[in-house]
Amino acid sequence: MSKKQSKNKHLIRLAVQIFFLALIILISVNHFRSEQGLAPLLIGNPSLHAVCPFGGVVTIYSYFAEGTFIPKIHQSSITLMWLVLGLTLLFGPVFCGWICPFGTVQEFIGKIGKKIFKKGYNNFIPSVIDKPLRYLRYVILILVVVNTAISAKLMFSNIDPYFALFNIWSSEVTRLSLLVLGLTLIGSLFVERPWCKYLCPFGALLGIFNLFRIVKLKRNEKTCINCKACDRVCPMNINISTSKTIKDHQCISCLLCTDEITCPVSNTLSFSLLESKNPTENSGNDSGVKVKESISGGGK
Amino acid sequence: MKIKSIHVLLAIIVIIGGGIFLASELDLYNTTKIRTPQKTVEGIYDVIDMRGSHNLEEIEKYYQLPASSVIEAFGLRPDTIPEFFQLKDMKEIFKPVELEGGEYIVETDTVKVFTSLYMKIPYVSDETFYLPEKTVNYLVENDKISGEEKEYWLGHTFKMEYLDSKYLTASEFTRIVVEETEGFVVKGNTTIQELLDSGITEEKFEEVTGFKIPDKTSVSLRDFIIDKGLEFGEVKERFKE
Numbered sequence: 001m002s003k004k005q006s007k008n009k010h011l012i013r014l015a016v017q018i019f020f021l022a023l024i025i026l027i028s029v030n031h032f033r034s035e036q037g038l039a040p041l042l043i044g045n046p047s048l049h050a051v052c053p054f055g056g057v058v059t060i061y062s063y064f065a066e067g068t069f070i071p072k073i074h075q076s077s078i079t080l081m082w083l084v085l086g087l088t089l090l091f092g093p094v095f096c097g098w099i100c101p102f103g104t105v106q107e108f109i110g111k112i113g114k115k116i117f118k119k120g121y122n123n124f125i126p127s128v129i130d131k132p133l134r135y136l137r138y139v140i141l142i143l144v145v146v147n148t149a150i151s152a153k154l155m156f157s158n159i160d161p162y163f164a165l166f167n168i169w170s171s172e173v174t175r176l177s178l179l180v181l182g183l184t185l186i187g188s189l190f191v192e193r194p195w196c197k198y199l200c201p202f203g204a205l206l207g208i209f210n211l212f213r214i215v216k217l218k219r220n221e222k223t224c225i226n227c228k229a230c231d232r233v234c235p236m237n238i239n240i241s242t243s244k245t246i247k248d249h250q251c252i253s254c255l256l257c258t259d260e261i262t263c264p265v266s267n268t269l270s271f272s273l274l275e276s277k278n279p280t281e282n283s284g285n286d287s288g289v290k291v292k293e294s295i296s297g298g299g300k
Numbered sequence: 301m302k303i304k305s306i307h308v309l310l311a312i313i314v315i316i317g318g319g320i321f322l323a324s325e326l327d328l329y330n331t332t333k334i335r336t337p338q339k340t341v342e343g344i345y346d347v348i349d350m351r352g353s354h355n356l357e358e359i360e361k362y363y364q365l366p367a368s369s370v371i372e373a374f375g376l377r378p379d380t381i382p383e384f385f386q387l388k389d390m391k392e393i394f395k396p397v398e399l400e401g402g403e404y405i406v407e408t409d410t411v412k413v414f415t416s417l418y419m420k421i422p423y424v425s426d427e428t429f430y431l432p433e434k435t436v437n438y439l440v441e442n443d444k445i446s447g448e449e450k451e452y453w454l455g456h457t458f459k460m461e462y463l464d465s466k467y468l469t470a471s472e473f474t475r476i477v478v479e480e481t482e483g484f485v486v487k488g489n490t491t492i493q494e495l496l497d498s499g500i501t502e503e504k505f506e507e508v509t510g511f512k513i514p515d516k517t518s519v520s521l522r523d524f525i526i527d528k529g530l531e532f533g534e535v536k537e538r539f540k541e
Contacts, residue, residue, distance in 0.1 A: 012305040016312060046331030068338040071349060075330040076323075083319040087311060094308055099316070215303050253308070260304050271303035 010261050013097070013254060017104040024101040027051060028166040048166055049154070050074040053095070054202040056081025058156060061149035072154045084206070091271070092213040093206035096196055097252035102162040103196055107235070109188035122192040122237065130237070133198050134250060141201035161195060192235040197250065207249035215271050217246040217258070223268045230257035230269055240269070337362055340422075347416050347423040352388030352408040356380070359387070365415050373414060373438035374406070375460060381518065384491065387411050395461040399430050406432060406460060417453070418444050433457040486536045492524060493517035500539065508538045 027048060030041060049055050055077030056063075059070045063078060084095045096103050114121045125133075144156045157163045157172070161181035164173045180199075187194035196203045219230075221244060230240040236250040240257050255271065256262055263269040323329035337349035345362040356367035360382065367382035374390065387408040394406040409428045416423035417439055436453045439445045445453060486495065492513060495505070505513050511528055525532045 010305075012309050016309060050331035062338065068336060070338070071351070075328060079319070079323040079328050080316075083316050083323075086319075087315045090315075091303070091308060091311060094312065098308065098312065255305055255308065267302075271308075273301040273303060 010256070016098045017101075017107070020099045021101040021104045024048070024051070024166055031167070032169055046076070047072070047074060048163060049157070050076045051080065052077060052162070053080035053084040054156075055154075057202065057205060058144060058148040058154065061145070065149075070148060070154055072157070085209075088206045088209040089212075089214060091215050092210050092217070092251055092253040093203065094253045095206060096200075096203050097254035100162075100196075102165065103193055103252070105165065106184065106188040106193045106195060109185055110192045110235070113189040113192075116189065121190070122235070124190050136198050137200055137204035137207075140199055141204040144201050156201070192237075193252075196252065197236060203252075204249075207251070210249050210251045211247050215273050217251065217253075218270065218272055219244055219246070220268045223265050225265055225268075227264060229262050229264060233257055233262045344421060347412050347421050350387070350408060350412050350415065352386060354387055356382035356385050356387075359411070359415070363415050363419055363421070365419055369418065369438070369442075370411065370414070373418075373435045374411075374432065375434050384489070384518065384520075386489075389489070393462060393464070394432075395463050397458050397461075399458060404428075404430065404458075410435075414439070417449070418442075430456045430458050432460040434460060486521060486539050490521045491518050492521055495521055495539070504539075508535060 023043075026041065026043060027046060030043065031048070033041065049072045055073040056079070059073040059077065060081075062068050062070050069075070069078075084099075087094055110121070147155050157177070158174045159177050159180050161177060161184050164177035164181040167173050168178075184195045184199075191197065217240075219240065224241070226241060228241045231238070233256045234240055235254060235256065236248070236252060238246065238248045238250055240246055253271075258270050259266055259268050260270065320329055337345045337351070337354075340346045347363070350359065350363070354362075356370055359365050359370065360367045367380075370376070371378065371380050371382075376385070376393070390407045390410070391405050396403045396405045398404075404427075409425055410431065412423055413425050413428045413431060414435055415421065431453055436445075436457050439453065440450060492505075496502075496513070496517065502513055509525065509528065509530065511524075514524065521535075522532050525535050
């Protein structure tokens, strides 16, 4: 696969990310226009809470125990939650890697960080601190769900940087959430997706699905040349080159590591539905392993 | 089977896009405000969840508090339309009052306290310690408060003043269209009927909007304008001219 073809594949995810980011910005702008007495543009005027599937998670107790939603949460959040969970069961946290606008914003800022720090980027935090911190988001998930169930209030919006970013003009945004937003955006210059890695409660929930997702990310040990390009390109710093099936709870299903985009050897690292066959069987007349024309990677 | 980016893209379109479409068809994708307040453990609608966006009709529906009681207790115009009058509209009617060194605005929390007293639903406010004299008198006259409660509220009243001096005397409900010396002001919730009542002729309406007056004149001008794909701000300015 040529470098150009590989780049085109990468553009598919980028296009999806830009689409959802633009959609959320449009919703935010429409809210602002609505408050000014102006007509919404292109789409209606849904609440930002209404298009966030995590709203479905935080109201889940109220929904099942009392049949109601906590204030500011809408039916659409529950529906979106089920749809995203379904998508995640199939492919893992595609929502994080492809859809979440806040993940996209962090990723875009990270591109600046990459230019500044080159190979040092995304490698600032020592492993001994980084590894336990990765579980912090589960603590936050439990705290948010339990406290929301007890208080019946949307407490997470008080610290939610996503809400702060897309409602920055609103008086509803708390100082704490602005602080978290500021720290996350600055942190994105040094660490790829810091909010996703350490703090995002929805990412924590979706990450669990990596353990049993139907479409698995698999590495063919027989054909792997141990170039570690997959490790270097992974935004979540997962050690892909040492696993046969990648079940890491931090994987965001971005596909950057796969042989479609980065891995230089065909049929070596890919998302597959069934057990991968021997590459010699797959490649037919090409017989044997096919190394790509150019080895990409080294994204960090 | 190898899954590529294009397959993930298709899955997003089918699962998320298709799911939203299907849910919309099944009325399971409501992105606008959920009107239903939450219930207490006793199974009654919780006063704490009463919202400024609730109208008097919804207050009656959920809390069994007659809209006519709110209208009378708060001195609203008798021709107030419960379906359109939202609790937050009160702050456009009543002047803020100075109470114990702070400014108090009659709006949603005031109605929460009133509902709590009228319907005997527990609610402890952390901002309303005084009620309008008219409201307390209404509660007393209707035997809704007694004993220490009655004693407390009779000692914690204030006089309500209207922002618009013509509020009680105008021939029509003037919550939204406010008569002013230089003309009138069209606000976000102005209904078409209120616009007509303010002196706008059918011809003028058609000239400005390009549309005939709808049969249902109780709809807000803003909703009508947006529905027709026009810019509310521009239309508002043209009516002002």
